[in-house]
Amino acid sequence: MSYIKPTFVHPQAPRNEVGYLKRDYEGKISTLCAGCGHDSISAAIVQACFEMNIEPHHLAKLSGIGCSSKTPTYFLSNSHGFNSVHGRMPSIATGANLANKELIYLGVSGDGDTASIGMGQFVHVIRRNVNMTYIVMNNGCYGLTKGQDSATADKGSISKPSREATPYEAIDLVGLALELNASFVARSFSGDKSQLIPLLKAAMSHKGFAFIDIISPCVTFNNNKGSTKSYDYVREHISITGAMDYVPEEKAIEVEYAEGSQKDIELFGHSVVHLEKLAPNWNPTDKQSAIDKLQATKRNGQILTGLLYVNPNPRDLHQINHTVDIPLNKLTENHLYPGDGELDKINEGMR
Amino acid sequence: MGPTNINDPEYFHKVVDCQYACPAHTPVPEYIRFIAQKEYTKAYMINWESNVFPGILGRTCDRPCEPACRRGRVEEEPVAICRLKRVAADNKGAVKHLMPDIPKKKNGKKIALIGGGPASLTVARDLAPLGYEMDLYDEWSGGGGMMRTQIPAFRLPIEVLEEEVNYILDMGINTHFNHYVESMRDVLEKDYDAIFVGTGAPKGRNLNIPGREEGEANIHIGIKWLAGVAFEHIKSVGKKVIVLGGGNTAMDCCRTSKRIGGEQVTVVVRSPFKTMKASPWEIEDAMAEDIPILNNMPPKEFVVENGKLKGVIFSKVRAEYDENGKRSLIPTGEADEFIEADDVIIAIGQDNAFPWIERDLGLEFGKWDLPVLDQTTFQSTLPNVFFGGDSAFGPENVITAVAHGHQAAISMDLFLRGENTNNRPAPMTNLISQKMGIHEWMYDSPVVDDLRYKVPHQDKKISLKDRKVEVELGFDETLGFKEAQRCLNCDVQTVFNTSRCIECDACMDICPTSCITFTANGEEEELRQRLIAPALNTTQDLYISEKLPTSRVMVKDEDVCLHCGLCAERCPTAAWDMQQYFYNVTKASSGCLVKEE
Numbered sequence: 001m002s003y004i005k006p007t008f009v010h011p012q013a014p015r016n017e018v019g020y021l022k023r024d025y026e027g028k029i030s031t032l033c034a035g036c037g038h039d040s041i042s043a044a045i046v047q048a049c050f051e052m053n054i055e056p057h058h059l060a061k062l063s064g065i066g067c068s069s070k071t072p073t074y075f076l077s078n079s080h081g082f083n084s085v086h087g088r089m090p091s092i093a094t095g096a097n098l099a100n101k102e103l104i105y106l107g108v109s110g111d112g113d114t115a116s117i118g119m120g121q122f123v124h125v126i127r128r129n130v131n132m133t134y135i136v137m138n139n140g141c142y143g144l145t146k147g148q149d150s151a152t153a154d155k156g157s158i159s160k161p162s163r164e165a166t167p168y169e170a171i172d173l174v175g176l177a178l179e180l181n182a183s184f185v186a187r188s189f190s191g192d193k194s195q196l197i198p199l200l201k202a203a204m205s206h207k208g209f210a211f212i213d214i215i216s217p218c219v220t221f222n223n224n225k226g227s228t229k230s231y232d233y234v235r236e237h238i239s240i241t242g243a244m245d246y247v248p249e250e251k252a253i254e255v256e257y258a259e260g261s262q263k264d265i266e267l268f269g270h271s272v273v274h275l276e277k278l279a280p281n282w283n284p285t286d287k288q289s290a291i292d293k294l295q296a297t298k299r300n301g302q303i304l305t306g307l308l309y310v311n312p313n314p315r316d317l318h319q320i321n322h323t324v325d326i327p328l329n330k331l332t333e334n335h336l337y338p339g340d341g342e343l344d345k346i347n348e349g350m351r
Numbered sequence: 352m353g354p355t356n357i358n359d360p361e362y363f364h365k366v367v368d369c370q371y372a373c374p375a376h377t378p379v380p381e382y383i384r385f386i387a388q389k390e391y392t393k394a395y396m397i398n399w400e401s402n403v404f405p406g407i408l409g410r411t412c413d414r415p416c417e418p419a420c421r422r423g424r425v426e427e428e429p430v431a432i433c434r435l436k437r438v439a440a441d442n443k444g445a446v447k448h449l450m451p452d453i454p455k456k457k458n459g460k461k462i463a464l465i466g467g468g469p470a471s472l473t474v475a476r477d478l479a480p481l482g483y484e485m486d487l488y489d490e491w492s493g494g495g496g497m498m499r500t501q502i503p504a505f506r507l508p509i510e511v512l513e514e515e516v517n518y519i520l521d522m523g524i525n526t527h528f529n530h531y532v533e534s535m536r537d538v539l540e541k542d543y544d545a546i547f548v549g550t551g552a553p554k555g556r557n558l559n560i561p562g563r564e565e566g567e568a569n570i571h572i573g574i575k576w577l578a579g580v581a582f583e584h585i586k587s588v589g590k591k592v593i594v595l596g597g598g599n600t601a602m603d604c605c606r607t608s609k610r611i612g613g614e615q616v617t618v619v620v621r622s623p624f625k626t627m628k629a630s631p632w633e634i635e636d637a638m639a640e641d642i643p644i645l646n647n648m649p650p651k652e653f654v655v656e657n658g659k660l661k662g663v664i665f666s667k668v669r670a671e672y673d674e675n676g677k678r679s680l681i682p683t684g685e686a687d688e689f690i691e692a693d694d695v696i697i698a699i700g701q702d703n704a705f706p707w708i709e710r711d712l713g714l715e716f717g718k719w720d721l722p723v724l725d726q727t728t729f730q731s732t733l734p735n736v737f738f739g740g741d742s743a744f745g746p747e748n749v750i751t752a753v754a755h756g757h758q759a760a761i762s763m764d765l766f767l768r769g770e771n772t773n774n775r776p777a778p779m780t781n782l783i784s785q786k787m788g789i790h791e792w793m794y795d796s797p798v799v800d801d802l803r804y805k806v807p808h809q810d811k812k813i814s815l816k817d818r819k820v821e822v823e824l825g826f827d828e829t830l831g832f833k834e835a836q837r838c839l840n841c842d843v844q845t846v847f848n849t850s851r852c853i854e855c856d857a858c859m860d861i862c863p864t865s866c867i868t869f870t871a872n873g874e875e876e877e878l879r880q881r882l883i884a885p886a887l888n889t890t891q892d893l894y895i896s897e898k899l900p901t902s903r904v905m906v907k908d909e910d911v912c913l914h915c916g917l918c919a920e921r922c923p924t925a926a927w928d929m930q931q932y933f934y935n936v937t938k939a940s941s942g943c944l945v946k947e948e
Contacts, residue, residue, distance in 0.1 A: 002790070006798035006863045006915050008425045010884040013865065023863075035855040035923025043860035191854060219855065219923045231853050235901065 005029050017053040025049045025056065027074040035223075037190030037216030037231075038068055038137045042075040044193050045106070048200040049076065059104040060096060064089040064118060067144050068110030068137035068216075076106075087118025090125035090134075094317070097130050099329045101318055104204055105132035112142050115151040115171045122173075126180040126209055131316040133203040133210045136173055137190075139218035140229040147221025158226030165226075172298075174308060177211045178291055183314035184210035185290070186307045189234050190217065195306060198246040202273045202307065205246070208314035215303065239297050241306035242278040246271070265312055273307065284310055352875050354897045354904075357846065360780045363932040365892060366909050367842045369432055372419035374747075374754035376778075376936045377401040379416060379432055380842040384794065386438055387835040389828070392948070394439035396449055400945045401936070403473050403519070403753050404498070406511045409437030410823065411502050413630060413748040421839050424888075425864065425911050428803035430837045431826075438831035440511075446518075449946045451480035453522045458482035460767045463543040464524075465532050468496020469749045470549035470740030472519045473756025474763065479522035480940040481764060486543075487524050490531035492582070494520055497551055497741075498749060500578035501600065503607050504819040535708040535736075545735045545763045548722075549752070552741040554704040558595065558697045562653030562660075566695070569660040570653060573600045573698030580607055580818070587612040589693020593663055594618045595650055596698035597627035602637045604696045609640055610818035616642050617690060619663070621649035621680065623670050636822065640811060649680065651687060653695065662691040701746055721745060728772040729759040737763055760939040776937035785843055785916075785929045792929055794840050796916040798863075804834045840914045844932045847905055849897040851926035858918035858927055859883070864911045867918060872904045882906055 009023050016022075025046045030039045049059065056078035063069035065086035072081050080103065084092045093107050114122045114136050125134070140153040147161040152173065156165045177185045184206045188196045196214065203210035215234055217223045223230045228237075265273045265284060275284065282293040290309040297304035326335065357363060365371050369379040378397055385394035398405035412433045420429030460483050464471040467489030475485050493499055494516040498507065520526055532538060538546055555572035557563070563570060569589065571579075573596065579585035592613040594605040597620035608616045618637065620627055624646045627634060638644065648665035655661065665688045668680040703721055708714060715723040715732040722731050722738050729737050739759040740752035762772045785793040807824045814820045826834060859867045865884035872878070875893065879886040886893060886908035896905035919927035938944060 002797060002915065002917055002920055004797065005861075005917070006913050007800055008798065008863060008911075008913060010864045010866075010911055011425060012887065013884065022865075029861070029917075030921075033923065034921045035853065035857050037855065039860055039921070040856045043856065191856065193856065217855075219853075223853075231855060232900075 003029055016050055018055050020050070020056070022046060022050045024078060025076055027072070027077040030071075030074045032067055032070065032074075033143075033218075033220045035219040036067070037139060037214075037218070038071050039074065040190040040193065041135070041137055041196070041214055041216055042071050044190075044196045044200060045075050047193070048197050048204065051197070052201055052204065054104060054204075058102070059106060061106045061108060062089050062093045062096065063108040064110070064113035066110040066113045066142075067139075067218075068108055069113055071137070072108055087113050087116070087121055089113070090118065090121040090130070093132050094125060094128065094130050097132060097317065098323075100327045101131065101323075102327050105130070106204070107132050107134045109134065109136050111136060111138045111140060111150040111152040111173075115173060123176070123180055126177060126182045126211070128317050129183055129209045129314055129320065131207055131209070131318070133200070133206075133212065136211075136213050137216040138173070138213055138229070139216050139222055140227070141218050141222045143218045143221055147218065154228040157228040158224070159222045160224045160227075161221055173211075173213045175291070175294060177213075178287060178294070178309055181287075182211045182309075183208035183311040185309045186211070187213045187215070187303070187305045189215045189238060189303075189305055191231055191235065192238075192305070195240065195244065198244050198273075199307060201246040202244075202271075205271045206310070208311070208316045234303060237301060237303050239302040239304050240279070241282060241284070241293065241304060241308060242275040244307055245274040265310055273310070275307065284308070285312065352872060352878060352893065352895050354849075355892070355894045357894075360778050360934065362892070363782070363844050364778075364934045366844060366912075367932065367934065368419040368421050369416035369430075370842070370934065372415045373402075374415065374751045375402045375757065376754075376934065378842065378933060378935060380838055380840050381933065382439060383430070383432070383435055383835045383838040384840070386435055387795065387832055391439050391442040392444045392446060392449070395443040395446060396945050398436055398439060399446070399450075400938070402750060403476055403756075404469065404515045404749065405436050406440035406515050407498055407507060408750060409433060409435075409440050410507050410511070411498070412436070412750055415750070421841055421911070422837060425913065426802070431803055431806070431834050434806050434823075434826055435831060435835055437825050438828070438835075441825050442828065442831075449948065450518060451940065451943050451946070453479050454482040456482065457484045460484070460544045461486070461542060462763065463488065463538055463541070463546045465538065465546065465548050466496060466550035466740070466742070467491070467494040467526075467528070468549050468551050468740055468752060469498060470742070470752040470756040470759070471496070471547060472516060473753045474547050474549070474739065474760045475522065475524050476519045477757060477760035477939040478764060479519070479524065480943050483767070485524050486527060487520075488527045488530050488532050490529070491578075492528050494526065494528070496549070497574075500581050501574050501603065503577065503603050504581070505606065505610065505814060505822050506603070508819070508821050533707050535712060535714070539712065539733075543735075544767055545737065547759060547763065548736065548738045548742055549740045549756070550705070550742045552701045552703045552746040554702045555697070556700040556702060558650065558699060560650055560652055562655045565655040565658065566653040566660040569692075569694045571694065571696045573604050573696050574701055576696055577603055577607065580611065585611075590614045591662075591691050591693045592616045592696065593690055593692040593694075594696045594698055595663075596620065596700070597622065597629055597644075598698060598700065599629045599633050600701070601698035602629045602633040604698050605637055605642045606640055607818060608694075608696070609642065609815055613694075618642060618644045619648050619650065619665060619690065620644060620646050621668070622678070623647060626670070626678070639808070640815065647680070648688065654689065660692060660695065662689055663695060664689050703742060703745060705742075719745065725772075727758070727775065728762040729755060730762055730766070730772055734766065757936060757938050761937075764939040776941075779933075779935045779937055779941065781933040782844070782846070782930045783933070785931055786925075790920045792843075792916055794843050794929070794931065795836070796840070796914075796929070798839065798913050798915050799836045801833060801837055803837070804830050842932050843914050843916070843929050845894075845907065845912065845914070845918060846928050846930045847894065847896050847907070848926045848928070849899060849905070851924045852896070852899055852905065853924055853926075854899055854901055854903070855923060857921040857923065861917045861921045863915065863917065864913055866908050866910070866912045868906045869899070869903050870906060871902070872898070878906060879908075882908060884908065886910060
């Protein structure tokens with residue numbers, strides 16, 4: 001078994017605008033099962049960060065526990081990372097973000113880490129609108145402990161170890177995120193990089209809490225007939241909100257589309273999410289239409305993927321709390337102790 | 352594009368770049384693996400079966416395999432394939448018992464081999480096990496042809512040459528040395544059922560400029576002069592020597608001169624350095640022996656005073672190329688240069704010469720006064736006369752002569768059995784899975800980063816004193832192992848099974864050199880552009896799968912695949928498998944050539 005990837009890259013491999021090869025965004029060779037959807041997501045993260053010209057040291061990846069939370073070892077080896085306690089990644093991310101708001105925060109979690117042990121943390125990080133991208137690698141089972149059904153396993157779905165239909169209702173994380181007013185909500189599929197990569201790029205550009213629920217088949221325990229999270233089932237039942245492209249601010253392009261079927265949404269920093277072939281009766285900036293679309297698709301037995309909802313002008317944790325412009329970790333003694341003059345002024349104001 | 356037909360024996364053969372480039376198609380990665388396993392005898396016999404002269408070629412081959420080596424496309428230098436061959440030859444155990452038995456009872460057919468070089472010897476090796484009786488004629492006193500007369504002993508020790516020549520001569524070949532065949536008519540009148548001509552390109556080119564005749568005593572033709580040195584008719588040379596020419600013969604002449612009395616030896620080439628025909632390593636070795644190479648100086652006149660050669664006058668030129676890349680040498684207008692010389696050696700090329708073949712025998716000659724031959728069968732217009740080596744299509748190299756010999760032997764065997772010489776035997780191929788367990792392969796799959804190792808050389812002070820001291824010392828076992836590990840095992844093929852693929856992208860994501868793309872099918876030119884890494888090297892094929900469930904296809908660009916096996920290791924359904932492809936050119940006596948140990 002190979003533990004080390006050959007150092008050779010394609011001799012004509014391109015460098016991005018900040019001078020890095022795609023290889024520079026990769027990590028160690030995955031120790032997950034061969035064919036795991038999570039590895040595809042890792043590859044999509046690598047590609048997205050490469051294309052966005054992110055300098056690796058400007059990004060922090062955080063995770064909890066589980067197969068999903070192992071993946072930060074397999075991408076962005078040159079970035080900051082924190083592998084936290086089970087279900088507690090949101091707290092660490094919140095703390096890190098409060099201390100240094102200048103980094104891009106990428107939280108990686110799984111269906112167990114988020115929908116079970118970490119549910120309490122998950123809902124609160126949404127409420128607080130921490131500026132981060134929160135990814136759930138959702139395979140509907142506890143792969144690391146031999147594939148027991150997780151809380152996102154659809155009612156009626158059959159996994160390889162359980163061999164019978166799940167009796168419980170599933171938690172729909174996307175619906176929950178919408179309900180809690182998350183400012184960016186999307187769902188995708190690990191097997192569709194053409195959708196996943198632009199979604200990741202848009203999420204990482206979004207200035208607020210961006211949630212992506214990514215269905216990621218567990219090849220070992222939940223890729224069997226009867227499972228609603230297998231490669232085949234997802235491919236057969238997928239429905240998309242619209243074809244999507246992410247256009248960074250400096251590269252806005254003019255493309256002509258048939259009227260009524262396209263929409264551009266400006267994100268923070270003037271980057272644009274360009275959508276075309278929009279699903280009918282859906283407006284990505286209208287939460288109600290997103291909820292309706294989600295419910296309607298579910299009723300038809302389909303899985304709705306793509307960008308579901310975005311609030312282009314959210315107020316994030318720092319704005320809500322009126323923190324100073326300077327990142328807190330860069331405040332110096334001079335900033336914190338402005339001197340007697342300032343104190344006198346404050347005292348004067350209290351009289 | 353349609354799905355790739357991997358059942359075509361040439362598809363995977365082409366992926367093994369070194370083997371494909373080798374005129375004899377020696378299974379290179381197979382023997383390199385044996386070297387890494389210290390199975391030198393096995394490595395030697397694979398070579399011997401394919402290229403007949405592993406020890407000789409491991410020192411002197413023109414190495415068409417090395418520029419083709421995939422390693423040269425992913426890092427700077429190819430694997431030192433040639434010198435690894437020598438490691439096998441230097442360290443092998445007993446081999447004679449592995450060579451074929453020669454039937455005591457002959458099959459009744461008699462063959463004449465004219466010329467004792469690599470082509471004739473290959474024919475002899477391939478046909479002797481089949482019971483043919485063969486007479487070999489050569490003008491020199493021993494076998495080997497140009498390998499004996501033109502390659503100096505400091506590059507190819509005589510013992511190495513004789514060992515491998517004798518393996519063949521000992522197969523019961525009737526040798527007629529010191530026997531220059533003067534007339535093809537005479538040969539045809541003898542009771543031979545077939546005749547093979549392997550007389551090489553024995554005529555060194557002359558240079559007819561003023562002073563040539565007057566200076567004759569000290570002006571020599573390169574290949575003739577080298578033969579003279581090899582047979583010790585020539586034992587010394589003047590202190591100041593000029594060698595004219597930029598090919599390998601010129602390099603051999605200058606280095607030989609340095610060893611037999613030349614103190615101030617200069618190579619003068621009429622054209623630029625980078626267009627010199629000599630192999631880069633031959634030029635390097637000459638320069639390492641402090642031999643200056645002067646370029647862009649065509650010789651104008653031999654200066655002879657009182658019947659004694661004084662030197663050569665050269666003019667000065669620069670090369671210019673027209674739109675078609677055709678070169679012309681334009682005088683620079685600088686003053687001519689005179690270089691002193693006691694002896695001048697002309698090494699500016701060699702030509703075929705068939706003064707001994709009468710032109711009224713029905714054996715036709717065509718362009719460049721070369722025999723008219725069938726390109727595949729090597730049969731001449733006289734059905735019982737076959738050609739091979741440099742005498743067939745003009746000067747090439749030893750390994751090409753060997754390849755010709757194999758094919759001519761097949762033709763002669765077919766002809767003598769009354770069969771159609773165009774019924775060429777298919778190559779022997781085999782494809783074997785290397786899977787030993789989950790993520791365990793029978794081959795050493797990790798790719799090492801090592802740069803090419805240099806072959807150690809003998810100290811100049813010692814080697815320049817004696818022309819028989821071999822300059823290259825060869826890799827020892829440790830260095831040989833390290834160099835062998837650089838081989839990417841290109842014969843271990845990535846074989847894709849469409850029906851097993853679940854399109855999880857794992858192979859595409861892990862591939863270190865971005866060779867694999869899952870995408871919509873298209874026309875080749877357009878498809879090549881939109882792969883993850885555009886496939887711009889059109890000499891390398893795309894491997895296309897059948898249509899997948901999502902209507903896409905798997906496209907693999909063979910160009911810079913490292914054969915590391917990671918695609919197969921990360922594949923959950925074994926849709927990828929690493930399978931060793933063995934391709935062997937069928938010989939006239941295949942099946943009885945190498946015995947099992």
